[in-house]
Amino acid sequence: MNVWSAEIWQAVALTLELAAVTTATLLVIGTPLAWWLARGKGWWTEIIATVVALPLVLPPTVLGFYLLVLLGPDGPGGWIASLWGRRTLAFTFEGLIIGSVIYSMPFVVQPIRNAFTAMGERPLEVAATLRASPWHAFWTVAVPLARPGFLTGAVLGFAHTVGEFGLVLMIGGNIPGRTKVLSVAIFDYVEASRWREASLLAGGMVIFAFAVILTMTLIDRRSARTAS
Amino acid sequence: MRLYRALVTAAGLMCAAFGAAHAAQTNVAVAANFTEAAKEIAAAFRQKTGHEAVLSFGASGQFYTQITQGAPFQVLLSADGARPKKLVEDGLAVPDSRFTYAIGKLVLWSKSPGVVKGVETLRAASFAKLSICNPGAAPYGAAAVETMRALNLYETLQPKLVEGATITQAYQFVETGNAEVGFVALSQLRGSDAGSRWIVPQDLYSPIRQDAVLLKGGAGNEAASAFIGFLRGPESRSIIEKYGYMLDGQS
Numbered sequence: 001m002n003v004w005s006a007e008i009w010q011a012v013a014l015t016l017e018l019a020a021v022t023t024a025t026l027l028v029i030g031t032p033l034a035w036w037l038a039r040g041k042g043w044w045t046e047i048i049a050t051v052v053a054l055p056l057v058l059p060p061t062v063l064g065f066y067l068l069v070l071l072g073p074d075g076p077g078g079w080i081a082s083l084w085g086r087r088t089l090a091f092t093f094e095g096l097i098i099g100s101v102i103y104s105m106p107f108v109v110q111p112i113r114n115a116f117t118a119m120g121e122r123p124l125e126v127a128a129t130l131r132a133s134p135w136h137a138f139w140t141v142a143v144p145l146a147r148p149g150f151l152t153g154a155v156l157g158f159a160h161t162v163g164e165f166g167l168v169l170m171i172g173g174n175i176p177g178r179t180k181v182l183s184v185a186i187f188d189y190v191e192a193s194r195w196r197e198a199s200l201l202a203g204g205m206v207i208f209a210f211a212v213i214l215t216m217t218l219i220d221r222r223s224a225r226t227a228s
Numbered sequence: 229m230r231l232y233r234a235l236v237t238a239a240g241l242m243c244a245a246f247g248a249a250h251a252a253q254t255n256v257a258v259a260a261n262f263t264e265a266a267k268e269i270a271a272a273f274r275q276k277t278g279h280e281a282v283l284s285f286g287a288s289g290q291f292y293t294q295i296t297q298g299a300p301f302q303v304l305l306s307a308d309g310a311r312p313k314k315l316v317e318d319g320l321a322v323p324d325s326r327f328t329y330a331i332g333k334l335v336l337w338s339k340s341p342g343v344v345k346g347v348e349t350l351r352a353a354s355f356a357k358l359s360i361c362n363p364g365a366a367p368y369g370a371a372a373v374e375t376m377r378a379l380n381l382y383e384t385l386q387p388k389l390v391e392g393a394t395i396t397q398a399y400q401f402v403e404t405g406n407a408e409v410g411f412v413a414l415s416q417l418r419g420s421d422a423g424s425r426w427i428v429p430q431d432l433y434s435p436i437r438q439d440a441v442l443l444k445g446g447a448g449n450e451a452a453s454a455f456i457g458f459l460r461g462p463e464s465r466s467i468i469e470k471y472g473y474m475l476d477g478q479s
Contacts, residue, residue: 073405087356090406091390173390173401174362187393191289192364 008197010177011185018093018181019161022100026108026157027150029101034109034149035138038116049113053106063103064170071095071171091173096181099171100161108157115149116142148223152216159212163205251278252451255300257291258283259307259438260361260394261332261368261413265471266305272467273458279451287394289365295320295443302446303455305329305438307395308367312441325442329459330473332436333414334371334428339402344409344424350381358385359401359410361392368395371433372411378432414472437476 037049055063068090071077077089077098089095123145127137143150165183172179174188182201189198258266263285270281284291284301291304292311296318304321306312309328315321338344343355363369369391376382390406392398395413402410417425440459446452458464465475 068400068404068406071406078405087408088406090401090404091357169393170397173357173359173392173407175390188362188364190293191287191362191393193289193293 005197007176008185008201011180011182011201014093014177014180015162015182018096018100019158021097022104022161023108023154023158025097025101026105027154030105030108030112030153030157031150034112035116035142037109037113052109055103056106060103060164060166061170063099064167067095067099067102067167067171071098090171091175091179093178095171096168096179099167100164103164103167104157104160107160108153111152111156112146112149115146119145148219151219155212155216155219159209162208251280252449252454253280253282254302254446254449254451254455255282255284256303256305256452256455257295257299257301258285258305259288259291260285260366260396261307261415262305262330262438263396264418265330265415265467265473268467269459269464272463273455276463277451277454277458279454281451281455285394285396287362287365288367289362290393300445302443302449302452303440304443305440305459307332307436307438308370309437309439312439315441315443319444321441321443322447325456326439327460328437328476329440329464330438330468331476332368332371332438333472333474334368334375334433334436335412335414335417336409336426336428337399337402337412337417337423338409338425339405339423340408341422341424344426346426347379349409349426350376350379350385353381353385353388355408356388357390357401357407357409358388359390359392359398359407361395361398361411363391365393366395367436367438368411368413369398371428371436374433375411375428418471438473 033048033052037045037052040048067077069075071081071089073081073087077095078087081087081089081092086092089098119142123141124134124137127141128134132140163183164181165187168179168181168184169187172181172184174180174184180188182205186198186201186205189195189201256266256270266283266285270283273279273281281303288307288311291299291301291306292315295301295304295315304312304315312321312326316323316326336344336349343349360372361369363373373382376385390401392401395416398410399412399416401407402412411428414427440456442452442456469475
């Protein structure tokens with residue numbers, strides 16, 4: 001029996017797709033948020049920063065429970081879904097993206113915010129004296145300087161989405177090709193006593209996690225060297 | 229006088245402590261569909277024997293895997309007959325302790341009245357999502373698939389299926405309105421006439437014979453054996469029937 005069945009490939013492809021879309025979305029909405037958080041002075045800045053960081057501490061079941069209700073026909077998700085003639089955003093790929101964006105947000109926003117903070121005001125002031133518009137300065141000065149933060153954020157956000165389990169289990173409905181991601185597939189195989197498939201996927205995840213953390217360390221080292 | 233009172237109090241405390249030491253505790257793994265009935269049985273069990281049954285709820289497949297890996301349960305109330313049998317074959321359960329404590333009933337259920345009318349609801353399939361529980365790990369999920377196959381509807385309904393990890397989750401998907409209809413256990417609907425339901429005729433799926441078994445870890449445990457005994461007794465049987473199960477030997 002070939003364990004590398006279509007079922008497994010489907011779960012791998014779906015997981016990578018979910019992680020890629022989530023990371024891209026997070027870079028788009030996380031960058032202005034991180035910028036604002038890095039430069040904000042008011043007390044509310046820390047309130048928002050705390051809200052963004054909540055998924056670090058909350059068990060996935062808390063988010064899963066809220067999302068199941070909020071995405072459902074009686075919540076805002078159901079209203080959005082009705083625009084496409086559907087009843088609920090639960091059990092959909094879009095629903096998983098919403099969940100993953102919330103769940104992985106601190107992993108992307110935090111490193112970018114730190115990079116912006118570490119940069120300080122000085123480079124932008126210099127850019128301003130050279131008559132760079134704030135928009136121009138942001139793209140040509142701030143973003144390149146914060147590059148290691150973006151890299152770290154993207155890698156962590158991607159990896160954390162790949163490793164997501166409890167949330168997907170609660171709002172996904174285990175639909176092959178749409179919501180059955182790797183972690184859920186592993187859970188399924190273990191429950192059904194199909195240990196060959198389970199150990200194959202679990203081993204793959206260990207190698208993936210190892211590669212991610214190693215990559216992170218190398219990024220850190222390289223940016224430390226460039227800085228010095 | 230005061231000394232005398234202190235002595236009486238001390239003697240009383242010692243008796244109480246002795247009594248408490250006599251009551252034992254057992255860990256019982258319970259299939260999710262039997263949750264409510266098991267809680268009631270455990271309460272009656274404690275009242276009658278003083279022993280405490282600590283209940284854990286989950287999917288039968290999950291418990292089977294955990295038990296093969298040495299999970300500290302002394303009794304398993306499975307949702308099927310196959311896993312307790314396998315545990316006996318694996319040498320992890322006491323052979324002659326296995327018996328059918330309940331026969332489960334599958335129901336097609338909706339939270340809204342008038343939605344489920346009978347088999348025609350499945351034929352018409354005018355719903356977006358139908359929730360079931362994982363057929364690989366939970367017998368009610370397997371029974372749901374068997375029913376759809378018997379009706380020749382599995383191929384058409386399959387794109388609409390959403391799976392919960394346990395029957396409790398399949399129920400939640402319907403309860404939260406995320407799925408319009410779902411195959412759940414009759415026992416989960418007990419005490420409520422809300423919504424609409426169709427009790428699936430027994431000839432569409434093989435009987436869900438739910439077996440209990442004393443695990444090897446519980447062979448010397450007084451409370452574990454007592455619990456298995458209590459489960460066979462008249463008090464438990466009337467609770468089990470009340471929750472919509474059939475008993476072995478009836479049909």
